[in-house]
Amino acid sequence: MATTEAIDVVMPQMGVSVSEGTITKWLKQQGEQVEADEPLLEISTDKVDTEVPSPGSGVLTEILVQEGQTVDVGTKLAVIGGDGAKAEAAPPAPATTEAAAEAAAPSSAETPAPSAPAQPAPAAAPEQSTNGKTFVSPVVAKIASEHGVDPSQVHGTGRGGRVTKKDILGFIESGPPAEAPPAPAPAQPAEPEPPSEAPVPAAAPAAPAPAAAPAPTPVPAAAQVGESFEPMSAMRKGIAEHMRRSLDTSAHVTSAIEVDMSKVSAIRAKLKKEYQQSYGVNPTYLIFVARAAAETLRDYPWINGEIRGDQIVTRSYVNLGFAVELQDGKGLIVPVVKNAETLNLLGMAKAVTDIAQRARDKKLLPDEVQGGTFTITNPGGYGTFHGTPVISQPQAGILGTYAVVKRPWVVQDDMGEDVIAIRPIMNLTLTYDHRLVDGALAGRFLRDLRQKLESWDESAY
Amino acid sequence: MAELTYLQAISDGLRTEMRRDKRVFVIGEDVGVYGGAFKVTLGFQEEFGAWRVMDAPLAETAIVGACTGAAIMGMRPVAEMQFADFISCAWDHLVTVAAKQRYRAGTPVPITVRLPSGGGFSGGPFHSQNPESSFAHIPGLKCVCPATPEDAKGLLISAIEDPNPVLYFEHKHLYRRIKGEVPEERYTVPLGKARTHREGDDISLITWGAMVYTADEAVQQLESDGLSVEIIDLRTVMPWDKQAVLESVRKTSKALVLHEDTRTGGFGAEIAATIAEEAFEDLDGPVKRIAAPDTPVPFSPPLEKAFIPQVDDVAAGLRELAEY
Numbered sequence: 001m002a003t004t005e006a007i008d009v010v011m012p013q014m015g016v017s018v019s020e021g022t023i024t025k026w027l028k029q030q031g032e033q034v035e036a037d038e039p040l041l042e043i044s045t046d047k048v049d050t051e052v053p054s055p056g057s058g059v060l061t062e063i064l065v066q067e068g069q070t071v072d073v074g075t076k077l078a079v080i081g082g083d084g085a086k087a088e089a090a091p092p093a094p095a096t097t098e099a100a101a102e103a104a105a106p107s108s109a110e111t112p113a114p115s116a117p118a119q120p121a122p123a124a125a126p127e128q129s130t131n132g133k134t135f136v137s138p139v140v141a142k143i144a145s146e147h148g149v150d151p152s153q154v155h156g157t158g159r160g161g162r163v164t165k166k167d168i169l170g171f172i173e174s175g176p177p178a179e180a181p182p183a184p185a186p187a188q189p190a191e192p193e194p195p196s197e198a199p200v201p202a203a204a205p206a207a208p209a210p211a212a213a214p215a216p217t218p219v220p221a222a223a224q225v226g227e228s229f230e231p232m233s234a235m236r237k238g239i240a241e242h243m244r245r246s247l248d249t250s251a252h253v254t255s256a257i258e259v260d261m262s263k264v265s266a267i268r269a270k271l272k273k274e275y276q277q278s279y280g281v282n283p284t285y286l287i288f289v290a291r292a293a294a295e296t297l298r299d300y301p302w303i304n305g306e307i308r309g310d311q312i313v314t315r316s317y318v319n320l321g322f323a324v325e326l327q328d329g330k331g332l333i334v335p336v337v338k339n340a341e342t343l344n345l346l347g348m349a350k351a352v353t354d355i356a357q358r359a360r361d362k363k364l365l366p367d368e369v370q371g372g373t374f375t376i377t378n379p380g381g382y383g384t385f386h387g388t389p390v391i392s393q394p395q396a397g398i399l400g401t402y403a404v405v406k407r408p409w410v411v412q413d414d415m416g417e418d419v420i421a422i423r424p425i426m427n428l429t430l431t432y433d434h435r436l437v438d439g440a441l442a443g444r445f446l447r448d449l450r451q452k453l454e455s456w457d458e459s460a461y
Numbered sequence: 462m463a464e465l466t467y468l469q470a471i472s473d474g475l476r477t478e479m480r481r482d483k484r485v486f487v488i489g490e491d492v493g494v495y496g497g498a499f500k501v502t503l504g505f506q507e508e509f510g511a512w513r514v515m516d517a518p519l520a521e522t523a524i525v526g527a528c529t530g531a532a533i534m535g536m537r538p539v540a541e542m543q544f545a546d547f548i549s550c551a552w553d554h555l556v557t558v559a560a561k562q563r564y565r566a567g568t569p570v571p572i573t574v575r576l577p578s579g580g581g582f583s584g585g586p587f588h589s590q591n592p593e594s595s596f597a598h599i600p601g602l603k604c605v606c607p608a609t610p611e612d613a614k615g616l617l618i619s620a621i622e623d624p625n626p627v628l629y630f631e632h633k634h635l636y637r638r639i640k641g642e643v644p645e646e647r648y649t650v651p652l653g654k655a656r657t658h659r660e661g662d663d664i665s666l667i668t669w670g671a672m673v674y675t676a677d678e679a680v681q682q683l684e685s686d687g688l689s690v691e692i693i694d695l696r697t698v699m700p701w702d703k704q705a706v707l708e709s710v711r712k713t714s715k716a717l718v719l720h721e722d723t724r725t726g727g728f729g730a731e732i733a734a735t736i737a738e739e740a741f742e743d744l745d746g747p748v749k750r751i752a753a754p755d756t757p758v759p760f761s762p763p764l765e766k767a768f769i770p771q772v773d774d775v776a777a778g779l780r781e782l783a784e785y
Contacts, residue, residue, distance in 0.1 A: 137714075137744060137745045137746065138741050138742045138743065138744050138745075139714045139742060139743045139744055139745045140745060141742075142742045142743070158784070158785055159784060159785050162785070164745055164785075165714045165745040225704070
């Protein structure tokens with residue numbers, strides 16, 4: 001059973017633009033038996049939170065990266081099988097770079113092991129290796145991380161040799177012993193990466209180097225009266241970085257159009273029972289808009305396109321992203337319905353319901369949040385009638401759908417006379433990248449989209 | 462400034478308010494002719510008359526009920542329970558009516574209930590309790606526990622002035638043992654503001670009432686060992702000065718909570734939990750509690766001594782925490 005050959009567990013590549021991940025939980029402890037494909041740990045990236053299955057069977061001989069640490073893609077996280085256990089006995093002098101080198105060996109078949117260049121392993125590693133014996137109190141841990149000090153190098157005077165707050169403060173004040181500290185490196189330099197790095201199937205855009213993001217995070221001052229701090233989740237950091245980058249990249253312009261949803265509303269009422277009873281899904285307004293948008297986008301390849309370098313990318317397919325608010329209200333994820341142009345109304349309803357549910361259950365696969373060519377966001381559920389969403393990079397447009405509101409509407413009666421009727425009206429916005437999409441083009445897109453919705457052809461969908 | 466005992470300071474505060482505000486009156490068992498079991502209201506009936514210093518039957522329910530009604534009609538009653546222990550008879554009026562009236566009907570209930578509390582003189586199980594945590598748990602009630610004569614006067618005036626029902630726990634053991642300078646004029650000590658009884662850097666000791674003195678003696682003993690302990694006297698346990706406690710703990714990184722009440726569910730548990738919750742990353746040791754064991758207060762003097770936290774217990778606890 002015990003594999004003699006050691007299998008390395010590495011931080012998987014969770015998406016094209018994902019460069020690092022945080023270990024949120026080890027589901028197996030050191031020394032435990034683990035089977036191939038059994039969930040081994042949970043990780044959190046700026047795109048998804050997910051479980052990582054074990055790449056092989058054997059005893060989990062070594063956990064190299066602890067919960068809460070963030071490491072680069074490709075970093076070796078643990079070893080399964082082999083005779084790694086004995087290696088632990090003699091704690092070596094803090095040696096971290098070789099671990100990363102080992103990780104380069106393509107060992108796992110499960111994850112597309114990226115050609116990890118010699119990345120520096122996170123600075124936190126030596127802490128575990130040599131200081132496993134005594135307890136590090138919260139305040140000592142905090143001071144250690146603030147000053148980049150390894151508590152194991154501090155002489156402890158507390159119970160059982162524990163390093164007390166006084167000990168570590170004294171250590172910092174009097175300076176470390178003669179030898180130079182091993183430069184703690186949380187802020188990785190944005191080193192140029194080998195260009196051959198990305199063997200990714202779909203669209204490997206000239207992805208804005210994610211390494212550019214981590215600016216030196218200033219240590220916040222202590223909370224003022226009435227304030228409190230809460231740490232940013234990986235997802236929140238990802239959103240923050242993406243939103244800023246999108247506004248810095250695209251020339252955002254928003255156009256809006258009013259759509260009479262009478263026809264959709266009638267069809268919706270008719271289909272509702274059947275959809276719910278037979279398929280367990282709801283024919284929401286969003287589904288109709290999504291269906292019509294997928295159809296319209298085929299006529300507007302640039303709105304379904306992308307600027308890549310100095311080329312314009314167009315596609316023969318529509319991968320439709322949907323902004324989904326997570327249940328805790330503290331995050332947003334954009335799962336993608338691939339080849340949305342092939343789905344009829346029912347297919348769209350099922351696909352959207354499925355990804356939205358799995359997004360909330362954190363069951364999305366990494367690939368399902370990538371590769372979108374156009375996005376729909378639906379803030380109208382709360383009654384808003386207009387907005388200016390931010391484009392999901394590197395796409396060229398995002399469609400906003402808003403509340404359906406009954407409004408007095410001028411229509412023509414049978415005699416061709418203008419009369420005022422009560423109609424369910426929905427505002428739609430198209431926010432587009434004006435670098436690629438001109439206002440007239442956006443206007444025509446919205447016009448066609450409105451046309452499809454107002455004269456919904458049941459048989460065609 | 463005059464030097465007054467803790468008891469004289471309470472009398473002084475009460476007299477000051479009665480002279481200033483005609484709505485203030487006193488009601489309780491033997492508070493009139495006899496001047497109160499502990500003589501807090503001695504001479505009051507002569508000065509203010511029988512209608513403002515009323516002897517009540519031996520019925521705490523009636524006393525608190527009457528106070529609640531009078532308060533709703535605009536008066537500022539000050540009730541005296543002969544011993545804090547007896548307030549359980551008035552639980553329903555206090556907890557179900559007085560504490561909730563403001564929330565139910567919007568009517569303020571400005572009553573003050575004086576509660577001679579605490580042990581240390583062989584009063585036995587019915588005359589020695591410190592039931593502040595039971596009432597601190599009731600939304601709508603405030604709980605005041607002065608330790609010094611100056612605070613005793615200033616906090617009593619604040620309690621009478623406050624539009625809510627306030628339970629004023631006056632520690633019997635301090636009545637005549639503790640003396641201090643007390644300003645002659647009227648002044649208030651705000652509810653919810655702790656007092657730094659002694660500054661220090663190594664451990665924060667949070668306490669109130671008579672335990673402030675036990676803590677102080679213990680800390681003095683340890684000073685020669687170079688241990689520097691900060692004593693925070695909460696003064697009021699509801700509202701309690703979370704900010705002062707957290708500030709001190711963030712400085713020292715170690716905390717010991719001390720109270721004379723029994724341990725389980727005592728107010729120290731709330732403080733310890735808050736420290737763990739809000740100052741976790743600043744802690745360099747476990748949050749420690751020293752309190753009485755979970756039994757009634759024993760009558761026998763040696764047993765009572767074993768029951769109420771003593772100077773040596775506190776010193777041992779501090780030493781243990783220092784060595785952690």
